[in-house]
Amino acid sequence: MAYEKPIPDHRRKWDRDEYEKIAAERLLAKELDDEDDEVPVKRELLKPREYKVDLDSKLGKSTVITKTTPASQQGGYYCNVCDCVVKDSINFLDHINGKKHQRNLGMSMRIERSSLDQVKQRFEMNKKKKEEKKKEYDFEERMKELKEEEEKQKAYRREKSKNRKRKLDPEDEELNTNIDPDMAAVMGFSGFGSSKK
Secondary structure, X not given: OOOOOOOOOOOOOOOHHHHHHHHHHHHHHHHHHHHHOOOOOOOEEEOOOOOOOOOOOOOOOOOOOOOOOOHHHOOOEEEOOOOEEEOOHHHHHHHHOOHHHHXXXXXXXXXXXXXXXXXXXXXHHHHHHXXXXXXXXXXXXXXXXXXXXXXXXXXXXXXXXHXXXXXXXXXXXXXXXXXXXXXXXXXXXXXXXXXXX
């Protein structure tokens, strides 16, 4: 009998002890990472702008733009927070109010919920503003304004009546009739375009 060579096993042999050891190390490393993980960044709540958005400063002005011109001086609106150029005002406002820009400013897109007390305070503040405006309304000043308005109306009426009298003034009629009709016909005109006789 000849010695037969064993058929090699094509299946992979798994060493359970080795893989259990690797899995335990991985779990231990994950636990350590979880302890070291930072708390997610807490962004500020959305709040109103304290500055006026400048949309009119470059309006109607011409500038020369070359390849070496910095982005802040190129055509359009430049956002220095995001370092980008937006070509028109509507898109610039959309960008400023957008999520990316607000995130770069350190704000989330959430707004603070107002409490009942805050709403009441706001109503009181608006009420006080209205009352102040009413107090500023001065009766004497209003009477002066009305008198001035009446004077303007009277002056306008006087001027209008003077113009009417001038049109009907008989002296003016004499001036117009002093033109000799024969002479006017020789010269080639019959009048100054008036249809009245």
